[in-house]
Amino acid sequence: MKTKKQKRQGDFQKIQLKVGKKKPKADNATNVNFRSKAIHLPEQLKHADSGPTTHRQLDIKDLLSKLHHINSNIKQGALVGLRELLSAQPTLIELHASAVLSEVAALFTDKDGSVRAAAVRLLRFIAQCISAERVAPFFPLLSAHLTCAMTHISEAIQEDALRVLDVLLEHYPGLLSQRHTVLLTNFLELISQKRKAGTGQDKSGKGGFALTISTNRSVTAQQWRLTVLLRLGSFLQAVVEERPLEEGVTSMIGLGMWAGEKGSVTSVDVSWEEHVFGKGRIQVFENSGAVPTPHSTYRLRPDSKAVAGMNKELCSAETVQGFAGTLVPLMLEIWVEAAGGDRVQTDSGHLLSAEAMALMFQILTILQLLRRLTPQRDQQDILDAWFRNSYLTDFKHHFMKNFPYGLLEVARHRKKADGKRIRQQQVATGTVAGGNVEPLALNVTLCQVMVTLSLRGQDHVEAEDADWLGTIRVFIRETLSNGGKLSSKHLAALLEVVWRMIVTQRSRVVTDDLLQAVYVQYQQRNLAVSVRTLLLHFFSQLYIQEHQNHPHIARSRILARWLASLPVQLVQLCSRNPQLSAQLLETIHPAAARGNKDLLQSLQKNACSIYDPQEGSVVVLPVESQKRLVQILHFLPTFPAELLACLSQVCNTGRVSASLATMLIRTIHLRSPLSGWSSSSQDVPVKDVDYLSFFFTTLTGFSSEMLQALQDTDEDGLMPSSTLSPLSVFTTTLEQFLHHWDVVEEVCHCLDTLGSRAQCFDVIQNAIIKNLCGLVVVPDCVCAAILRCVPRLLDVNFLPSDTLLHFLSDCCLSMLSLLLQLEQSARKRDAVWEACFAAMSTVPRLLRLVLQSLHVGDLCEEELPVLAQILSLLLQHTQLRNHMMANASLLQHIIQDLTHFYGGETREQWLTDLLYCYSVTLSGHRANMGMRDIY
C-alpha cells in the first residue's frame, strides 16, 4: 500500500519556487535557439498541367484574354507575347489556331496603329506556319475581318488592311481568290465612292463610282491609288493563277498559246519486246471500251447543264464585264491625272515621273489581267469585243495620245541629257511602293493591251485601227531591230504582240515588217540561251501552228528565210548546245515532213555536213536527236553519191547505235524505187547504182582507201598469211565486229527483198571480185560479212564465178584458223562459225575448194593440230555431213597425209579426235548406205 502512496507523490511532486533561485525549466519548454530565414513567394502556385508560358509566365489563355483589354499597350504586349510563345512552341499554333486567328483578326480594325501593326506581324508569322488547307475553315472569318478593315471609316485602318491583304496574298492566294465577289468591290471603294443616284452622271457611261481624294492621308492620292492598284493587280493575278485548270482550256494569251498539245488521256506506251515477253500487259479500254473517255468532244446532244453553273465563278464574260465596267473608268481617270498632273505642256506629255509610270504600268497590268479572267476562248473573244466597243476611243485618246513619241523616248532623252542626275532621282523616288518601272515594260504592256483590242481580219475595222496599230508597229519594229538586247520577259511580251498583230491583221506587208524585226533580233550574236530559245520557239510555233490557216504567213519571205537557215545553224551549232539542236530539229522535222521547199533545199545543200561521219550532227548529238536526224533523211528529195558515202560511214563507224544504223539503212532502202514501196516514181531519190554501191560499202564496212591503207600496215592485230590462212586477217575489236554484224544482217535483209535475186547477186559478185579479191590483208569483219551475205543472196539457179569462190574459200579457211588460234569472245566465234557453215552448206563447191586447198605437205609441224581441228569441226557439223561424204575421197586423202606427215611417236589427242569424228561420220554414212541397199 505504501508503495502506491509513494508513487502518487512522485507523480505530482510539488516544486517549490524560491526567490533568488533560477526557475527550473519546464519539461515541455520550446527550444528557441534556432535561426529562421524568410521564404519569398512572389507568384502564386500554378497547376502542373498549365503548359508552356512566355517569359512573363503568361500562358496562351492569359494572352488571349488580354487581347480584349481596353489598354492598347497591354493588347500590343499580348500580341508580342503570343508571337514569342508560338514561335517557341510551334505545336501550340495548331492546337489553338481557331482561337488565335479569330482574336487576331478582330484586331485588324483596332483603332491603335501599333496594335494593328503587331497583329499583322503575328498574322504573318502564323501564316508561315499553317498550310492553306488548315486555314481554310477559318478563312471566312479572316476575310470578313479583312473586309471590315478595308471598308473601315478610318483611313489608317484601311491602309493597314492592305498589309493584311499582302500577307494573305502571299500565303493563301487560292483561298483569297475565292472571295473575289466581296473583295473586288472593296477595292473599288478604297479609291472611290459611289455617286449619289440622283446626280445623273451615268449618262457619261463612267459607272456609278467617282474617285475620292482625301486630304488627311499620310501619302498623296496618287501614291495611295498606286498601293491599292498594286494589291488589286496581285489579287487578280492570284485569281487567274489559282483557278482550277479545266480540261481542254488553254489560255490563248501570252506564251501559253505556244504550249504543245497535252494529252489528257494517259496513253499506254509499250515496245514490242516488252509485250512479247509478257512485261507490258496492255489494257487499253476503260469500261470495256463501251463508253468513250470523258474528254471526248463528241456529244450526241448538247450539254445544257454546263452553262448554268458558270455565273458564280469569275470566269464568264458577263461578270468580268460588270466589274470592269466600274473599274475601267476609274482607272482612266487615274491615268489622266497621272499623265496630266505631271507635265502641263503638251509637247512633253510623254515624259513621266517614275511614280506616274508605276501607276500607269499597274493600270495596264490590271487591264491585262481582267482579260485573262475568262479562260474559255469564246468568252475571251466576247470580252475583247466588249472592251473594244466600250473603251476603244477612250484608250486611243488617253493611252495612245503620247505613245508615238513615247515613253521610250523619255528614257533615251534623259540618258542623253543628264543621265546621272536622273538616275539619282530615280533612286530617290524608287522607294515608293510599287518600285521602279522601266519605260520599256510600260510600253510593251501598253502594246499588249492595245493589240488585244484589234479584231481578227475584218476589212472595215482594219482601216479604223490603222493609225494606232501603225504606231505600235513602228515602236515594236524599232525596239526589236535597234540592236539592243532585251530581257527574255520583255521579249516574250513583245513576241506575243507580234504574234497577235500578224494573226489579226492578215497583211503580208505587216507580217514581213514585223517578222523582219524579230529576225534581226534573232540574228544577233551572243544572245542568252533563254532569249535564243524564246525566239526559236516563236518562229517554230508560228510556222507549225498558223501556217495552214493563214496564207500570208505561209508566204512570208522572212519565215522562209528563217527555215532555210535552220540546217546551217544545225551544222554550226555542232555539239555545243544539244538542247538548242534538239529544238532546231523539232522544227526541221515537221517542216521537212510537210515538204517545205526552202527548208528541203537548204537541207539538201547541207546534208553532207550534217551527216558527216566525223563531226556531223548525226554523230555528235545525243541519241534522241540522232534518231530525228535519221527520220528526217526520209524526206530528203535526193540522195547524191557523196551523201550516201557519208551515210555508209556513219553506219559503220560505231558512233551511231546499231539499231539506229539499221533504221538508216531501211530508210534508204524504202526511198529507193527498187524496194517497191513508193509507187509514184516520177523523181528517183536514190539512183539504182548509188543504192547498190551504198549497200556494198555498208556491207564491207571499209572504204576502198581504208582497205588500201590496211595493205601496207603491220599492226599487232594482223595475222600473217600462211598456208592454212591464205589471207592475212586484220582482227577488229569485238565492239566493231558486233556492230558491223548487226549492220550486215540488215543489209542482207534489204538486198534479199529486191526483185531479181540473180541480177542482184551478179552485181554483188562483181563488186566483190573487183574490190576485194586482190587484197592480201582483209579485216575479219569483212570476211564474215561476205561469207554471210553470199549464201543468203545466192539464187539457186545462179552459178557463182570461180574467182568469187576461190576468194570465199580463202576467207573461210582464214577465218576458221583465226578462230582456232586466237582467243575470241563466244559471240564472235558463234557468228563466224555460223556464217562459214552456212556458206559451205549452201555452196557445196565452196567446201570442195576449201578441202582442195588443204595441202598437208606444205604445212609445218605446229599447224597440223589446227588443220585437224578444222577438219573435225567440219565433220561434226550435221548440215555439212552429206557434203563431206560427197568429198569422201578427198577427205580420206587429207587424213592419210596428215597421219603420214605427223611424225610424232605418241598419238596426240587432236589426232584421236579427228579419227574418231571421221569414223563416226563415215560409219553413219555407210549405215545409211546399208539401209538403202537393204530396201
Add this chain to the structure above:
Amino acid sequence: MSAPVEVVLSADSAGQLFNCAVFDPHSGSEFLSYRGGNTSSRSLTVLNGEYILGAQLGKNFINVWEIQRKDQLQQKIVCPGIVTCLCASPDGLYVLAGIAEAIYLWEMSTGNLLAILSRHYQDVSCIRFTDDSSHFVSGGKDNLALIWNLSSVVQLDSSRTPEPCHILSRHSLPITDIHCGLMGPQARVATASLDQTVKVWEVSSGEMLLSVLFDVGIMSVTFDPCEYFLFCGGSDGNIFQVSLCSTSLSRDKTFQTDSDGNQVFKGHRNLVTCLSVSMDGTLLLSGSNDETVRMWDVQSKQCIWSINHKGHVTNAVIIPAPANMFLADSHPAVPLPRFSRHLNPSEQGDGTGSGGMCLRLGASTQHFGLKTTDFKPLKCNRQQKRTHFACF
C-alpha cells in the same frame, strides 16, 4: 453451191492475170476475176455492193466494174490527178479519193464533187471511213492523220473551209495504213507508220490510247472485230499480234510460255502491205510485196493457204459477199453518174436542170441528228434517185 458469206478481194500491181480477183476465204480457190489495168495500193473499194472501184496505178483514172459483169470494164472515171488512195463510204453515198495532197469527196447519187480538202502537206496514203460513214480518217506522208466529220465537210458554206475535227500528229514518219474499228463515232482508229510504231486513237476525242513500238517499220495494221487483237504487218515480212486485253487472255494461256514466236506470223519475205480479219475473227488475210496473199488461222498462227500473184499485192481484203456478185443477170439499182471534176457544177450551169433538189446541211450544224431546220435547197441538174436524209 450456196453463195459464200465472205469473200477475199485482192489485186496486184502487175495486173497480168487480172486486175482484181475474188477468192474463197477457206480454200483460196478463185471465184471471179475482173480484168483490165491494175490497181494502186489502198485504192480498191466496193461501192454499195454493186460496183468495184479501183484506181489505176500511176494514171489519173479510176476503173469501175459492175460487180456481176466481171469481164467488162464498165467505165473509167477520169480524175484531176493520180489517185493515191480511194475509199467508198459503207452506206454507198460518198466516195473519197486522195489525189496528191488533196482529198476529193464525190456524192454518188449525182456525181457532184462536194469538197476538196487540202489539209495534208504531202501525198495522202490512206483514207478510211468509220462503219457508220459519219467520220473518216485520212493519213498522209506528212506524218499526219486527220479525223474528219463527214457532215461538217459537206456543209454548204463556201466561206468556211472545212476543218478536221482532230489532227493526230504524233507520228514522226509517213503513215502507211489506217484501220477504223467498229462503233461509228465512238470507234478506235489504229494508224501504222514507218517510224516503227502503231498508235491507237479514239475518234471522238482524238486522244491517243496506245502506242506500240516495234523493231521495224509497220506497213499495215488491222483490228479483229472485237478489238481483242491488233495485227501489224512489218516491213520485214512478219505480222505481229498485239493483244489489247491481255488480262482475259492470260486465263487461257497459263500453260503456254510467251515465247518469241508465239505472237508473230512468219512466212512473208517482204513488206506486208495489206491485212484484213474475217467477220468472226478467226482468219487473217495478208498481202505482201513478195507477191503472195496468205490466209492465216489466228488461233494457231499457221498459214492456211497462199496464192501467188504476179506483182506486189496492192490490195487484199475480206469483205462480206455482195449479193449481186454471183447473180449474173442482176444489175445495180442505181446507174453510176458522171463524176464531176470541178466543185459546184450547178453554179457553172450547163442548164439542163430538171427540178432535182439537192439537200445539204447548213453551216451551223455540228453533228448529224442535231437540227433539221437548216437544210438549204439547191438546184441540181440531175434527176435525184435517192434521198439523202439517210446519211444524216
